[in-house]
Amino acid sequence: MYTPAHFAASDEALKSLLNYSGAANLVTMTPDGLLATLLPFVYEPSVGEHGALHAHMARNNTQWSSHATAEALMIVQGEDAYISPSWYASKAEHGRVVPTWNYSTAHVYGKLVIHDDAEWLGRHVRRLSNQHEAGRPQPWTVDEAPERFIAGQLRAIVGVELLISRVEAKTKLSQNRTPADVDGVIAGLRASGDPASAADVERARTS
Template sequence: MYTPAHFAPSPDTVESLLQHAGAANLVTMTADGLLATLLPFVYEPSIGGHGALQAHMARNNTQWSTAATGEALMIVQGNDAYISPSWYASKAEHGRVVPTWNYSTAHVYGELVIHDDPEWLGQHVRRLSNQHEAGMPRPWTVDEAPERFIAGQLKAIVGVELVITRVEAKTKLSQNRAPADVDGVIEGLRARGDSASAADVERARTS
């Protein structure tokens, strides 16, 4: 990944992205070429030296059974946003400004491990649903559904775990702009209703 020094995130920023992103594209090489599937995942930092991304896919999805041995990739995407040059204070000064796009992303490489074990899958889907239900007024849990129904659902999926070997990440969040321009970006994003992207820019400015 091309990452200028001013867009290189700290280890803590990468950790936060992996902890809070909801889904990632799993990309694998097969005998017929590349395959990709968007999968919700849970980040488990305690596995291996760099952690793991744990997910699942439909058993009928051939990607899990046709992936070649060797390296696999999961592309994790944070918030992204169009940045208008009209938000920059420097536009009024000299006009030499153009639109751009802010984003946070991590390319996570590793070894793909397949889990076709009801116990592993049961623990995984509980953790995944608990993670996303935590903010609900009345969080739903897997155990609220009938046991036989859940057992049938687990038979229809396969676990996929990317044991991480390396991460290439980038946070392009207006770090290369003058302070007044950054203020304008934050104000413009908030005015557009994109408070999450505005918060990302604020954090990047203070980190």
């Protein structure tokens, strides 16, 4: 990934991406060429030397059964947003501004391990659902569904674990703009109804 120094993700930004992003694209090279699947995941920092991403996919998805032993990639995407040049204070000063796109992303590489057992999958789906149900007024849990129903659902999926070997992460959040331009970006994002992206720019400025 091309990453100028001022867009390199901090350790805190990377941790946030891995812990709070909803899903990632798993990309693998197979005998049929590149395959990709968008998967909700959970970051498990205590697994392996560098942590792991745990996910699952449909048993009928051929990607899990045809994956090669080569390195796999999961592309984690954070908030992203169009940045209008009209938000920059420098537009009124000299006009030498163009549109751009702000985003946060991490390319997570590693070895893919397949888990085809109900015990691993049971732990995983509980961890995944609990992560996304947390904070809701009445959080749903796996145990609310009938046991036989859950057992059938687990038979229809397989677990995928990416044992992390390296990570390339980037946070392109207007760090190359003047303080006045950054103020304009934050105000513009908030006015356009994107407070999450505005908060990311604010955090990048203070980190």
